[in-house]
Amino acid sequence: MRLTGVAQNQGTGAPRQGKVFAANKTEVERVDIVVTEVEPLYHVLLVSTPFAESMLSTEKVKACQIEMADHVIEVTLLVLDMHFDVILGMDWLAANHASIDCSHKEVAFNPSLMASFKFKGEGSRSLPKVISAMRASKLLSQGTWSILASVVDTREVDVSMSSEPVVRDYLDVFPEELSGLPPHREIKFAIELEPSTVPISRAPYRMAPAELEELKVQLQELLDKGFIRPSVSPWGAPVLFVKKKDRSMRLCIDYGELNKVTVKNKYPMPRIDDLFDQLQEAKVFSKIDLRSGYHQLRIKNSDVPKTTFRSRYGHYEFIVMSFGLTNAPGVFMDLMNIVFRKFLDNFVIVFIDDILIYSKTEAEHKEHLRMVLEILRANKLYAKFSKCEFWLKQVSFLGHVVSNAGVSVDPAKIEAVTSWL
Numbered sequence: 001m002r003l004t005g006v007a008q009n010q011g012t013g014a015p016r017q018g019k020v021f022a023a024n025k026t027e028v029e030r031v032d033i034v035v036t037e038v039e040p041l042y043h044v045l046l047v048s049t050p051f052a053e054s055m056l057s058t059e060k061v062k063a064c065q066i067e068m069a070d071h072v073i074e075v076t077l078l079v080l081d082m083h084f085d086v087i088l089g090m091d092w093l094a095a096n097h098a099s100i101d102c103s104h105k106e107v108a109f110n111p112s113l114m115a116s117f118k119f120k121g122e123g124s125r126s127l128p129k130v131i132s133a134m135r136a137s138k139l140l141s142q143g144t145w146s147i148l149a150s151v152v153d154t155r156e157v158d159v160s161m162s163s164e165p166v167v168r169d170y171l172d173v174f175p176e177e178l179s180g181l182p183p184h185r186e187i188k189f190a191i192e193l194e195p196s197t198v199p200i201s202r203a204p205y206r207m208a209p210a211e212l213e214e215l216k217v218q219l220q221e222l223l224d225k226g227f228i229r230p231s232v233s234p235w236g237a238p239v240l241f242v243k244k245k246d247r248s249m250r251l252c253i254d255y256g257e258l259n260k261v262t263v264k265n266k267y268p269m270p271r272i273d274d275l276f277d278q279l280q281e282a283k284v285f286s287k288i289d290l291r292s293g294y295h296q297l298r299i300k301n302s303d304v305p306k307t308t309f310r311s312r313y314g315h316y317e318f319i320v321m322s323f324g325l326t327n328a329p330g331v332f333m334d335l336m337n338i339v340f341r342k343f344l345d346n347f348v349i350v351f352i353d354d355i356l357i358y359s360k361t362e363a364e365h366k367e368h369l370r371m372v373l374e375i376l377r378a379n380k381l382y383a384k385f386s387k388c389e390f391w392l393k394q395v396s397f398l399g400h401v402v403s404n405a406g407v408s409v410d411p412a413k414i415e416a417v418t419s420w421l
Helices: 025-029 090-095 133-141 167-173 209-225 256-260 272-279 301-307 328-339 362-378
Strands: 002-004 022-024 039-048 054-068 071-080 099-101 106-109 117-120 228-230 239-243 249-253 284-289 309-311 314-318 348-351 354-359 389-392 394-397 400-403 406-409
Touching: 039 071, 167 362, 209 228, 209 239, 209 249, 209 314, 239 309, 272 348, 272 400, 272 406, 284 362, 284 394, 301 314, 328 348, 354 362, 354 394, 362 389, 389 394
Parallel strands: 022 071
Antiparallel strands: 002 054, 039 054, 054 071, 099 106, 106 117, 228 314, 239 249, 284 354, 284 389, 309 314, 348 354, 394 400, 400 406
């Protein structure tokens, strides 16, 4: 396979096959081979590479001609900063009706506007040679020239609470689990309904056997903590499971019908750019994530029956605020603003259940961190240590990277809702 006209591979050696739909910057910028101009994309694209990394593409080259098995096919390429000359991906393979035969290392193409053809690969490359320790020792004794290379594990070492300055004095703020109902607070979650609303009940969703087993376990955990109780309410929402990043299952209540008849809370959510305006000259950061934050706020007693959900194993109602209720973010934001009011815009940023502490010096940060943990302890608000980070020079927060150099959008969070060209 080779590029013709616009982006021909001028390198020596055997031609290379590719894997996604891109050309590298060097190939595109070669003056003697590029005959079409690089065009900007309308959206920034976040592209996953064969090495499980991500990079951004902002440019494209249209109508590149690829010569493969004496056939020429046009393709639009994205410009990426990669070591591969060209990568051809699933979209391009699908558009040309490609069928891959792994055993014979062949790809059969059936383009809609030309005759079918096959492209055969180069075959497997030989594996590195391996010798035994005894053979290596013998060669060394004979004076064979050798190089000793050591492999360093650069993975981050797990940090314990007891090793974190200041944090180790507040181990009770970071429990493994929430042990029971939260205290009665100044704020309680209320569900105000539109006039003339009558109770709404929906049949349970169907679940797979594995989901039913998980449902039993999670219902019992919620009962043991006192977060739910059996209900005879005429209300009833169905339940479902959503997979988390770690492949575990999160129990979710579909409160869609209840939310439709709930009077919406107009509590103002802060603008993210306004929050970050406070970070000038900050050099040290810590980030605290509350453990199941919504479960740390009670529901107004008269509104508890409205949270009832139906399952194969009975009807239950929430005593603490549940995920999925329309006004939950605003109410919890109100609670956090009350708790941290005297610290806001001084050294604390709060967004729902995420807390960012920022300081100009480490000495100042030590005091700020202690004050925040003291407030959490006094209000019986608990954090999840595994999702917290302390004493950082740079931190990812609300989709942005925050450092002493300023605030920038986190590349890992950039997504473009667009199709491949």
